[in-house]
Amino acid sequence: MTQSYETSEKCALCGCHVHRAGEYATPTLKGRSHATEHHFIPERFFGRSKNRRGTRREGVFAVCPWGYEGKTAVYCYECHEELLHNPVLLPDDVAALAKLIQQNGLSEITKPESREKIAGRIALFHDVIAAGLKGLTQGPRKTTK
Secondary structure, three states: OOOOOOOOOEOOOOOOEOEOOOOOOOOOHHHHOEEEEEEOOOHHHHOOOHHHOOOOOOOOOOOOOOOOOOOEEEEEHHHHHHHHOOOOOOHHHHHHHHHHHHHOOOOOOOOOOOOHHHHHHHHHHHHHHHHHHHHHHOOOOOOOO
Protein backbone atom coordinates (compact mmCIF):
# COMPACT_ATOMS: atom_id res chain seq x y z
CA MET A 1 0.00 0.00 0.00
CA THR A 2 1.47 3.38 -0.91
CA GLN A 3 1.12 6.49 1.16
CA SER A 4 -0.26 9.56 -0.56
CA TYR A 5 -0.98 12.15 2.11
CA GLU A 6 -0.84 15.69 0.83
CA THR A 7 1.93 17.25 2.86
CA SER A 8 5.39 18.61 2.46
CA GLU A 9 6.32 18.01 6.09
CA LYS A 10 8.85 15.31 6.88
CA CYS A 11 9.98 13.63 10.07
CA ALA A 12 13.16 15.27 11.37
CA LEU A 13 14.60 11.83 12.14
CA CYS A 14 13.58 9.20 9.61
CA GLY A 15 12.59 11.61 6.84
CA CYS A 16 9.19 10.03 6.13
CA HIS A 17 6.33 12.20 4.91
CA VAL A 18 4.07 13.11 7.82
CA HIS A 19 0.46 14.27 7.76
CA ARG A 20 -2.14 15.82 10.05
CA ALA A 21 -5.19 14.09 8.55
CA GLY A 22 -6.35 11.89 11.41
CA GLU A 23 -5.68 8.42 12.80
CA TYR A 24 -3.14 9.83 15.28
CA ALA A 25 -1.42 6.99 17.16
CA THR A 26 -3.37 4.19 15.51
CA PRO A 27 -1.39 1.04 14.60
CA THR A 28 -1.76 1.79 10.89
CA LEU A 29 0.57 3.33 8.32
CA LYS A 30 -1.41 6.54 8.59
CA GLY A 31 -1.28 6.52 12.40
CA ARG A 32 2.44 5.75 12.49
CA SER A 33 3.18 8.61 10.08
CA HIS A 34 1.01 11.24 11.79
CA ALA A 35 2.88 14.49 12.46
CA THR A 36 3.71 15.34 16.02
CA GLU A 37 5.86 18.07 17.54
CA HIS A 38 8.45 17.48 20.22
CA HIS A 39 10.32 20.07 22.27
CA PHE A 40 14.10 19.83 22.05
CA ILE A 41 14.22 20.62 25.77
CA PRO A 42 11.22 19.30 27.74
CA GLU A 43 8.88 21.98 29.03
CA ARG A 44 8.94 20.32 32.47
CA PHE A 45 12.61 21.32 32.76
CA PHE A 46 11.35 24.93 32.96
CA GLY A 47 8.48 24.16 35.36
CA ARG A 48 5.77 23.89 32.68
CA SER A 49 3.64 21.00 31.47
CA LYS A 50 0.88 20.61 28.89
CA ASN A 51 -0.72 18.06 31.22
CA ARG A 52 -0.97 20.61 34.03
CA ARG A 53 -1.77 23.84 32.16
CA GLY A 54 -1.48 26.90 34.35
CA THR A 55 0.36 24.98 37.07
CA ARG A 56 3.95 25.99 37.70
CA ARG A 57 6.53 23.82 39.41
CA GLU A 58 10.14 24.50 40.19
CA GLY A 59 12.08 24.07 36.98
CA VAL A 60 15.35 22.24 36.62
CA PHE A 61 16.75 25.10 34.55
CA ALA A 62 16.09 28.82 35.01
CA VAL A 63 17.63 29.46 31.57
CA CYS A 64 18.13 26.89 28.83
CA PRO A 65 21.84 25.98 28.73
CA TRP A 66 21.61 25.22 25.01
CA GLY A 67 19.43 28.13 23.84
CA TYR A 68 16.54 25.95 22.63
CA GLU A 69 13.82 26.67 25.18
CA GLY A 70 10.37 26.44 23.56
CA LYS A 71 11.74 25.27 20.20
CA THR A 72 10.33 22.15 18.56
CA ALA A 73 10.75 19.88 15.56
CA VAL A 74 8.23 17.75 13.70
CA TYR A 75 8.46 13.96 13.83
CA CYS A 76 6.32 11.05 12.77
CA TYR A 77 4.38 9.48 15.63
CA GLU A 78 6.61 6.41 15.49
CA CYS A 79 9.95 8.24 15.89
CA HIS A 80 8.52 10.62 18.49
CA GLU A 81 6.78 8.15 20.77
CA GLU A 82 8.80 4.99 20.23
CA LEU A 83 12.33 6.30 19.67
CA LEU A 84 12.67 9.65 21.46
CA HIS A 85 10.50 8.80 24.47
CA ASN A 86 11.93 5.33 25.05
CA PRO A 87 15.72 5.27 24.91
CA VAL A 88 17.26 1.85 25.38
CA LEU A 89 19.67 1.81 28.33
CA LEU A 90 21.04 -1.63 29.13
CA PRO A 91 22.51 -2.48 32.56
CA ASP A 92 26.09 -1.81 31.40
CA ASP A 93 24.97 1.55 29.97
CA VAL A 94 23.35 2.53 33.28
CA ALA A 95 26.47 1.48 35.20
CA ALA A 96 28.73 3.50 32.89
CA LEU A 97 26.46 6.55 33.18
CA ALA A 98 26.36 6.18 36.97
CA LYS A 99 30.16 6.11 37.01
CA LEU A 100 30.30 9.31 34.92
CA ILE A 101 27.75 10.92 37.24
CA GLN A 102 29.88 10.07 40.26
CA GLN A 103 33.14 11.17 38.57
CA ASN A 104 31.54 14.53 37.79
CA GLY A 105 30.34 15.10 41.35
CA LEU A 106 26.68 14.80 40.37
CA SER A 107 25.67 11.83 42.53
CA GLU A 108 23.50 12.21 45.64
CA ILE A 109 22.94 10.27 48.85
CA THR A 110 19.88 12.30 49.80
CA LYS A 111 18.06 14.82 47.65
CA PRO A 112 19.22 18.38 48.29
CA GLU A 113 16.91 21.40 48.11
CA SER A 114 18.69 22.60 44.98
CA ARG A 115 18.03 20.99 41.60
CA GLU A 116 21.56 21.82 40.48
CA LYS A 117 22.75 18.19 40.43
CA ILE A 118 19.85 16.88 38.31
CA ALA A 119 20.51 19.78 35.92
CA GLY A 120 24.13 18.64 35.79
CA ARG A 121 23.10 15.02 35.16
CA ILE A 122 20.79 16.11 32.33
CA ALA A 123 23.60 18.17 30.76
CA LEU A 124 26.01 15.25 31.20
CA PHE A 125 23.58 12.81 29.58
CA HIS A 126 23.26 15.21 26.64
CA ASP A 127 27.06 15.30 26.39
CA VAL A 128 27.13 11.48 26.35
CA ILE A 129 24.59 11.39 23.53
CA ALA A 130 26.40 14.12 21.57
CA ALA A 131 29.78 12.36 21.96
CA GLY A 132 28.25 9.06 20.85
CA LEU A 133 26.64 10.65 17.82
CA LYS A 134 29.87 12.41 16.89
CA GLY A 135 31.82 9.17 17.23
CA LEU A 136 29.37 7.15 15.17
CA THR A 137 29.13 9.71 12.38
CA GLN A 138 32.92 9.77 12.07
CA GLY A 139 33.48 6.03 11.86
CA PRO A 140 31.88 2.71 11.06
CA ARG A 141 29.01 1.53 13.23
CA LYS A 142 29.46 -1.66 15.20
CA THR A 143 26.71 -4.16 14.56
CA THR A 144 24.65 -5.34 17.51
CA LYS A 145 23.25 -8.79 18.13
